[in-house]
Amino acid sequence: LKMAYSFICEDEYYLVWDSDTLPLKKIEFFSKNNNPFFSYKSFEKNDLVYFNTINKIFNYNIKLNSETKSYVVEHMLFKTEIMKELIFNIENNAELEGNSFFEKILNSISKKHINLSGFSEFETYVAFTRKNYPDLYEFRHWNNLRCGKVFVGSNPNKKVLDWISKEFITISIERYDKEWKIFRFDFLKRINFKYIYMFSSPIIIVKHNIRMFLRKYFKNFILKLKNKILK
Numbered sequence: 001l002k003m004a005y006s007f008i009c010e011d012e013y014y015l016v017w018d019s020d021t022l023p024l025k026k027i028e029f030f031s032k033n034n035n036p037f038f039s040y041k042s043f044e045k046n047d048l049v050y051f052n053t054i055n056k057i058f059n060y061n062i063k064l065n066s067e068t069k070s071y072v073v074e075h076m077l078f079k080t081e082i083m084k085e086l087i088f089n090i091e092n093n094a095e096l097e098g099n100s101f102f103e104k105i106l107n108s109i110s111k112k113h114i115n116l117s118g119f120s121e122f123e124t125y126v127a128f129t130r131k132n133y134p135d136l137y138e139f140r141h142w143n144n145l146r147c148g149k150v151f152v153g154s155n156p157n158k159k160v161l162d163w164i165s166k167e168f169i170t171i172s173i174e175r176y177d178k179e180w181k182i183f184r185f186d187f188l189k190r191i192n193f194k195y196i197y198m199f200s201s202p203i204i205i206v207k208h209n210i211r212m213f214l215r216k217y218f219k220n221f222i223l224k225l226k227n228k229i230l231k
Helices: 045-058 080-091 101-106 121-132 148-152 158-165 186-190 193-230
Strands: 013-017 021-023 037-042 075-079 138-141 170-172
Touching: 037 075, 045 080, 045 101, 045 121, 075 080, 075 121, 080 101, 080 121, 148 158, 148 170, 148 193, 158 186
Parallel strands: 037 138
Antiparallel strands: 013 075, 021 170
8 A cells, every 4th residue: 555555646755654653743854955854763683574575576685784774664755756666666577476566575575474574665665766766865863752652551642742752753652562550650751751761661672572572483383383284
């Protein structure tokens, strides 16, 4: 959907925005030079599989290094004509199985990763654009609070969002997170959120890594079990 919208879009650019993410302040999507922005965050090892798919569908050889950035940042400004060109490029690749671009993408994802996504529209668009239109976009670091539900629950009020906005541009309220009841105490709102986040984030990261490990383990276990049954 994020990609195919380019065929009905009548504007030069269109913005894709994750519906679980709230803006906390005014956001510009073009630089002073009138160039669109690519927003990025620190790279995560869970994103490595995206590049295996990108390398296959475009015959690229993307080399990752310690300065690699992640462009999976809950939004992206797509240039309509570039996205259409990207799709045509995939569909014209005779080495890929399938007819439509989405069939070819699905068939390019490793079976062991397809149940964990294995593909990112954002990373794919960035890789294609940086190779073919390297001077079009400018880059900026993006500061999103990914685990927002932990701190503010599912229905935060304006006062709480203003508190978060001192440190973050956006906040994501993801359904699989659980609110920590301790953050309901009003006295914590008098403390700079930077310090609250600094002390809480190591615990959140550990919990996230455990959840991702278990998710991957059980999904792969079910996939192997399914293959054995089919055999």
